[in-house]
Amino acid sequence: MNNMEVCGANRVYGEIRVPGDKSISHRSAIISSITRSTVTVENFLFSEDCIRTIEVLKKLGVRIEKIGENLIICGEGIENFKEPSEILDVGNSGTTIRLMAGVLSATNFLSVLSGDKSVNNRPMDRIIKPLTEMGAKIFGRANNTRAPIVIFGNHNLEGKVHHLSISSAQVKSCLTLAGLFAKGETEIYQPEVSRDHTERMLEYFGANIIYDGKYTKIIPDRELVGKNIYVPGDISSATYFIVASLLIKDSRILIKDVGINPTRTYILDAFKKMGADIRIKNIRTVNNEPVADIETFYSPLSSIEIEKEKIPNIIDEIPILCVASAVAQGVTTIRGAMELRYKESDRISAIASEFKKLGVNIEEKEDGLVIEGNRKLRVREGVVQSFGDHRIAMSLAILSLLSTGRVTILDSECINTSFPSFKYIFKSVIN
Ligand code: S3P
Numbered sequence: 001m002n003n004m005e006v007c008g009a010n011r012v013y014g015e016i017r018v019p020g021d022k023s024i025s026h027r028s029a030i031i032s033s034i035t036r037s038t039v040t041v042e043n044f045l046f047s048e049d050c051i052r053t054i055e056v057l058k059k060l061g062v063r064i065e066k067i068g069e070n071l072i073i074c075g076e077g078i079e080n081f082k083e084p085s086e087i088l089d090v091g092n093s094g095t096t097i098r099l100m101a102g103v104l105s106a107t108n109f110l111s112v113l114s115g116d117k118s119v120n121n122r123p124m125d126r127i128i129k130p131l132t133e134m135g136a137k138i139f140g141r142a143n144n145t146r147a148p149i150v151i152f153g154n155h156n157l158e159g160k161v162h163h164l165s166i167s168s169a170q171v172k173s174c175l176t177l178a179g180l181f182a183k184g185e186t187e188i189y190q191p192e193v194s195r196d197h198t199e200r201m202l203e204y205f206g207a208n209i210i211y212d213g214k215y216t217k218i219i220p221d222r223e224l225v226g227k228n229i230y231v232p233g234d235i236s237s238a239t240y241f242i243v244a245s246l247l248i249k250d251s252r253i254l255i256k257d258v259g260i261n262p263t264r265t266y267i268l269d270a271f272k273k274m275g276a277d278i279r280i281k282n283i284r285t286v287n288n289e290p291v292a293d294i295e296t297f298y299s300p301l302s303s304i305e306i307e308k309e310k311i312p313n314i315i316d317e318i319p320i321l322c323v324a325s326a327v328a329q330g331v332t333t334i335r336g337a338m339e340l341r342y343k344e345s346d347r348i349s350a351i352a353s354e355f356k357k358l359g360v361n362i363e364e365k366e367d368g369l370v371i372e373g374n375r376k377l378r379v380r381e382g383v384v385q386s387f388g389d390h391r392i393a394m395s396l397a398i399l400s401l402l403s404t405g406r407v408t409i410l411d412s413e414c415i416n417t418s419f420p421s422f423k424y425i426f427k428s429v430i431n
Helices: 022-033 048-059 094-104 125-133 169-179 197-204 235-247 266-273 308-326 338-342 347-357 390-402 412-417 422-429
Strands: 004-007 013-017 038-042 063-067 070-074 110-114 137-140 146-152 161-163 186-189 208-212 215-219 252-259 277-286 289-297 330-334 361-365 368-373 382-385 406-410
Touching: 004 390, 013 422, 022 038, 022 048, 022 070, 022 094, 022 169, 022 197, 048 063, 048 094, 048 412, 094 110, 094 125, 094 146, 094 169, 125 137, 125 169, 169 186, 169 197, 169 215, 197 208, 235 252, 235 266, 235 289, 235 308, 235 390, 235 422, 266 277, 266 308, 308 330, 308 338, 308 347, 308 361, 308 368, 308 390, 338 347, 347 361, 347 368, 347 382, 347 390, 390 406, 390 412, 390 422, 412 422
Parallel strands: 013 252, 161 186, 382 406
Antiparallel strands: 004 406, 038 070, 063 070, 110 146, 137 146, 186 215, 208 215, 252 289, 277 289, 330 368, 361 368
16 A cells, blocks of 8 residues: 655645546547547546456457557447456546446446445435336445346336436436436436436437536437547646645646536635636637636635535535635635445545644534634654545645644555656646
8 A cells, every 4th residue: 555745835836637538538538438439538647446447348358459649449339349258447536436337327238336345335216216117227335225237238218307316416417327328318317416427428429419507408319420529638637736836835736638518617606716726828718628727826715615516516625725725814614425435435534534634623424524723733753544535645645745743644556546746746836
């Protein structure tokens, strides 16, 4: 197991690019595979999670190659997927298991999806139930609530109207992908807006899809035509370095070519409300996704109250938002975020316990966290746990930049699930 050692920083400075967006990378591989086109994906995120998606698709007979830095996917349609002779192992990737379950429900063979301890402990009834209502033959461990999942592919899925009780882009995407192969239309209503990368990519490939905030409708009457994709930088990865620059005096960071899809950018609005100097430059659209450069400067921050309906928009950024809140004057409240307990780790409990060890004044609530910030915060030296969760490990690394001594983050190789070059960029911009 790998540990990461971090000491206090004097300044964070530089011009960087962060790796490709994780959500868009998964979708580029999966959606291209079900077209009958050859698609070149530029800036694909070759992280452990996304490599799992590629491996799963390869086990289904899809030809995928890495040529130079590009990923080439030779789509031949779902009808040419082959029954896998092994279990499809998704590792730590919730996106792989949930999106692939939607596609595999519409094949004509048997498949088994399984992951690591964390994935096999995460709720799968949220996809098993609605897929079953569409006619899928899908079964899971623990009374149909957990992976491993067994799927007997069914050609006769039926479109359905789904009213989901949670807002999850993984669930919505799973049902949208199944809906592509169903008889009739599939409609999905969610309580709040979640990321819309699947909808945007399907639209870019010519699907008959209507989407607007909490609503998505797929009408499966058109053939998808794959087109080349450039994956913008991942805003979730960019946020670690944005916060690093906000925390440390005299800092400035310019992050080029970052995805600024509005279903993902509430974190920037939140930072601005907290008093951050953030400048969005050079906005353009690339394959149906908005992209920009983000420049940030050291800023004294004030606390914020996060509204419940914004939680799905910042779900992956809450750990790093807690870091910013630790130095924001006043009390920051994050409530209505129960979903955090079902991520790669129980993030509410992980943030509370490890931040406390470093001296942050933080209180765990059942559905969130309350943090009393201090602009003069200096964190204690010590040893903290990542719980095998990449976002906890990276957030702790950024918080440790405020240390008076040395902080050791245990089990930090989990960072490779989403951001393999994190440690390298970290070293290059932190003085
Ligand atoms: C993702 C959706 C979110 C997010 C995850 C990626 C996606 O999960 O936390 O990191 O790519 O669709 P939920 O759908 O479970 O909220």
